[in-house]
Amino acid sequence: MMNRIINKKCILMVFLVALSLLVGGCGATTDSLSPSEKTSTEDKLAKDPIIETGGLEIHHLNVDQADSTLIITPNGKSMLIDAGERSSGEKVVQYLKQIGISSIDKLVITHAHEDHLGGAVAVMNNFAVGEVLDSGIPHTSETYIDYLSYIDEHDIDFVVPRAGDMINLDSELDIVVVNSGQEGDDLNNASISLHITYNDFTYLTTGDAEEAAEKRMVNHFNIKSDVLKVGHHGSATSSESFFLEEVNPSVAIISYGEGNSYGHPHVEVLERLTTVGTNRVYHTIRGPIVVKSDGLQFEVTGEAYTAEPSASIDEKPNTTNENLININTADYETLQIITGVGDVIAQRIIDYRNVHGAFKSIEEIKKVSGIGDATYQKMSDEITI
Numbered sequence: 001m002m003n004r005i006i007n008k009k010c011i012l013m014v015f016l017v018a019l020s021l022l023v024g025g026c027g028a029t030t031d032s033l034s035p036s037e038k039t040s041t042e043d044k045l046a047k048d049p050i051i052e053t054g055g056l057e058i059h060h061l062n063v064d065q066a067d068s069t070l071i072i073t074p075n076g077k078s079m080l081i082d083a084g085e086r087s088s089g090e091k092v093v094q095y096l097k098q099i100g101i102s103s104i105d106k107l108v109i110t111h112a113h114e115d116h117l118g119g120a121v122a123v124m125n126n127f128a129v130g131e132v133l134d135s136g137i138p139h140t141s142e143t144y145i146d147y148l149s150y151i152d153e154h155d156i157d158f159v160v161p162r163a164g165d166m167i168n169l170d171s172e173l174d175i176v177v178v179n180s181g182q183e184g185d186d187l188n189n190a191s192i193s194l195h196i197t198y199n200d201f202t203y204l205t206t207g208d209a210e211e212a213a214e215k216r217m218v219n220h221f222n223i224k225s226d227v228l229k230v231g232h233h234g235s236a237t238s239s240e241s242f243f244l245e246e247v248n249p250s251v252a253i254i255s256y257g258e259g260n261s262y263g264h265p266h267v268e269v270l271e272r273l274t275t276v277g278t279n280r281v282y283h284t285i286r287g288p289i290v291v292k293s294d295g296l297q298f299e300v301t302g303e304a305y306t307a308e309p310s311a312s313i314d315e316k317p318n319t320t321n322e323n324l325i326n327i328n329t330a331d332y333e334t335l336q337i338i339t340g341v342g343d344v345i346a347q348r349i350i351d352y353r354n355v356h357g358a359f360k361s362i363e364e365i366k367k368v369s370g371i372g373d374a375t376y377q378k379m380s381d382e383i384t385i
């Protein structure tokens with residue numbers, strides 16, 4: 001349960017000290033978000049307040065290639081799961097204000113990647129936040145350090161939940177933490193994942209959790225859900241078939257940016273969803289997807305996904321860009337043109353291809369030994385599949 005809250009300041013201090021040691025020699029600085037850095041919002045958000053009293057509402061915001069999901073509980077409590085990128089923080093704030101949110105009881109940062117964490121400081125700047133829940137696996141990025149520093153300076157409760165914990169938000173809901181960071185996890189697999197039950201209605205959200213975390217969830221929890229917020233923006237490195245079979249959702253919602261360079265959502269994921277019988281798929285690219293339930297039935301408002309060119313089997317965004325290096329076909333010499341790839345890693349990429357076959361996404365290159373998140377960030381604009 002949440003008795004770990006007692007140690008919240010200790011946890012935060014440990015993180016801050018550890019991070020300051022890690023980045024101390026790198027000249028990294030921390031600067032807080034100034035108003036001038038906040039991007040003006042192109043308002044693609046819902047015009048009309050959707051809130052009605054009673055019931056459960058889940059708003060999946062349109063934040064491009066990122067995540068932000070707002071839960072409003074039957075008793076009017078609020079939980080924001082992720083806050084989009086730094087550049088979309090103000091958009092998240094505007095949306096929350098527009099639908100009448102005045103404070104946030106719990107802010108869940110599923111994991112420390114920019115596309116989930118980036119808008120957190122803007123959110124905390126604009127709303128009183130009761131508590132921040134963090135996966136416990138830190139990042140050395142400036143964005144993550146800014147976020148921790150803000151929490152520390154403003155004395156916001158900071159909690160690292162463990163799998164099996166219940167989140168005490170509303171007596172009418174059971175909210176179970178079905179995944180959180182474990183020692184040795186990469187950032188994606190550390191994603192805080194939540195299974196929500198409201199009488200007969202069930203919902204699952206998994207951040208960017210991949211196969212390792214999906215196995216843990218399947219092995220330890222009942223994750224059957226009416227609605228699934230699809231993991232990792234529809235990347236094929238998540239939503240494995242064994243996982244989808246257990247979740248068995250009737251509705252899937254995918255948050256991604258139109259025309260994104262990753263090719264999300266991957267066609268494999270859409271096919272796996274179809275295989276388990278999920279034929280109602282929604283996307284956030286043109287506006288929020290809102291799920292409302294009275295605990296018996298539920299309804300979904302928003303744009304349904306249709307297989308447009310960006311999701312067809314043959315279409316691979318960026319393959320027409322001759323400047324990108326195809327990591328599935330590039331030879332030993334060509335691979336070494338990629339930032340962060342020398343002769344050793346070039347050979348490892350070729351070895352990986354020989355063992356595992358073609359990369360299914362450019363992110364899969366992180367599975368090659370020696371390519372961590374930082375290296376991947378530098379090379380992701382140079383490569384394709």
Ligand SMILES: [Zn+2]
Binds near residue numbers: 067115
């Ligand atoms: Zn993500």
